[in-house]
Amino acid sequence: MNYDTIAAVATAMSSSGIGIIRISGDQAFSIIDRIFCPKNAEKKMEEQPTYTIHYGTIIDGTEMLDEVLVLLMRGPHSYTAEDTVEIDCHGGVLVMRRILEVVIKNGARLAEPGEFTKRAFLNGRIDLSQAEAVMDVIQSKNQLALKSSVSQLKGSVKNKIEILRKHILYDLAFIESALDDPEHVSLEGYSEELYERIQKLICEIKNLLQTSENGRILKEGIKTVILGKPNAGKSSLLNVLLGEERAIVTDIAGTTRDILEEQIQLQGISLNISDTAGIRLTDDLIEQIGVTRAREQAKDADLILYVVDSSCPLDESDVEIIDFIKDKKSIVLLNKSDLKPVVSIEMMAEKTEHPVLSISAKDEDGIEKLESQIREFFFQGEVSFNDEVVITNLRHQTALRETENSLSMVLLSIENGMSEDFYSIDLTDAYTSLGKIIGEEMGEDLVNEIFSKFCVGK
Numbered sequence: 001m002n003y004d005t006i007a008a009v010a011t012a013m014s015s016s017g018i019g020i021i022r023i024s025g026d027q028a029f030s031i032i033d034r035i036f037c038p039k040n041a042e043k044k045m046e047e048q049p050t051y052t053i054h055y056g057t058i059i060d061g062t063e064m065l066d067e068v069l070v071l072l073m074r075g076p077h078s079y080t081a082e083d084t085v086e087i088d089c090h091g092g093v094l095v096m097r098r099i100l101e102v103v104i105k106n107g108a109r110l111a112e113p114g115e116f117t118k119r120a121f122l123n124g125r126i127d128l129s130q131a132e133a134v135m136d137v138i139q140s141k142n143q144l145a146l147k148s149s150v151s152q153l154k155g156s157v158k159n160k161i162e163i164l165r166k167h168i169l170y171d172l173a174f175i176e177s178a179l180d181d182p183e184h185v186s187l188e189g190y191s192e193e194l195y196e197r198i199q200k201l202i203c204e205i206k207n208l209l210q211t212s213e214n215g216r217i218l219k220e221g222i223k224t225v226i227l228g229k230p231n232a233g234k235s236s237l238l239n240v241l242l243g244e245e246r247a248i249v250t251d252i253a254g255t256t257r258d259i260l261e262e263q264i265q266l267q268g269i270s271l272n273i274s275d276t277a278g279i280r281l282t283d284d285l286i287e288q289i290g291v292t293r294a295r296e297q298a299k300d301a302d303l304i305l306y307v308v309d310s311s312c313p314l315d316e317s318d319v320e321i322i323d324f325i326k327d328k329k330s331i332v333l334l335n336k337s338d339l340k341p342v343v344s345i346e347m348m349a350e351k352t353e354h355p356v357l358s359i360s361a362k363d364e365d366g367i368e369k370l371e372s373q374i375r376e377f378f379f380q381g382e383v384s385f386n387d388e389v390v391i392t393n394l395r396h397q398t399a400l401r402e403t404e405n406s407l408s409m410v411l412l413s414i415e416n417g418m419s420e421d422f423y424s425i426d427l428t429d430a431y432t433s434l435g436k437i438i439g440e441e442m443g444e445d446l447v448n449e450i451f452s453k454f455c456v457g458k
Helices: 028-035 093-105 115-122 128-139 143-153 156-180 190-220 234-242 285-299 316-324 345-349 367-379 394-415 420-438 444-451
Strands: 006-009 016-024 036-038 052-060 063-073 084-091 222-228 260-266 269-275 303-309 330-335 356-358
Touching: 006 093, 006 115, 016 028, 016 093, 016 115, 028 036, 028 052, 028 084, 028 093, 036 063, 052 093, 063 093, 084 093, 115 128, 115 444, 128 143, 128 156, 128 420, 128 444, 143 156, 143 190, 156 190, 156 420, 190 269, 190 394, 190 420, 222 234, 222 285, 222 316, 234 260, 234 269, 234 303, 234 330, 260 367, 269 367, 303 316, 303 367, 330 345, 330 367, 345 356, 356 367, 394 420
Parallel strands: 222 269, 222 303, 303 330, 330 356
Antiparallel strands: 006 016, 016 084, 036 052, 052 063, 063 084, 260 269
């Protein structure tokens, strides 16, 4: 498969120590020979072995632009599976732009967003799920998301999908063989055997889909809302978690009027955390609006941190909050453990089934227990991506649901005593849906749309 030669700046267009200009395509080596003067002037890059680095200068006619290192990678053993050259220059915006202009002037064209990775996919070096994992690695917001993305880049999703497709393909081939040659291939008792196999496949699909919620949280972060009455210590808790004085803290009830949103990292997990107005009955119109917004934020939260002032008795507002969070994933925090407690863990445990922890935002006591509880809540402690496949991509999730529906139709056809032709139709649909994940059943427009979301140079 031949394409024209493309080039782009592969690093950020900002001042830095090093800038990289990447060239990929059949003309990559001849282009670099026209603009690169190696220290050994007799060297020709087209004659040099792959995986070598050469020192010299980039020139535009007779003008020297920069001292550089040139990396040579011959296809198919390169990122794009094409002949690839990378120019490592000084990381100034002007010098990178000038070198790119010279490369384009000598035969390359400017790469489109994601075109290098798109070529890696089209040339068969990676599948579509691995290509999407490239961007996920770049956009990872926490350690666990990065581990998941690297696992997918190594082929965890691809390998799982290929195994599932192989099972489906076996039955498709068997049915077709039996229908074409009924004298030698018998279908007697086959429906019962197929029914069991399809049930197992559906179970595997369901297990994959069950990981998608954790996958979303890994990728996007846990939407966390801090609730509680005024002066319970919500803003103090936010400041402790952030490690800086971000929220205003005073002894005046109702200081927080609007939503304050921040992102923090806890043991490799991202929390998109919102500090909200204290929930209570009030005649203050602005505070009423803040209370309403607090409730709205909490409705869609993945996690609610309910902060209770343990030095004060519970009242009607606490009863209201406890009722509000009863069906939501929540942790109750008895704050101000540095003061004489009026509300105990045992007392609160009688009123709610949620975990109850004693903390002091002032003394930063109990915060480690909170972090461990959050991790346990969402990932049962540790998360390993060595063997586990976690679905983090909405497109993959949609394709898996389509697969599950098609396989369920096969079961229904067997239960209704339909002919094997009907099994084949739905098995084909399931096989096709799984193919969408790895890019074997994708239209050109959708492929282009996926790669258009990449940055230029990747």
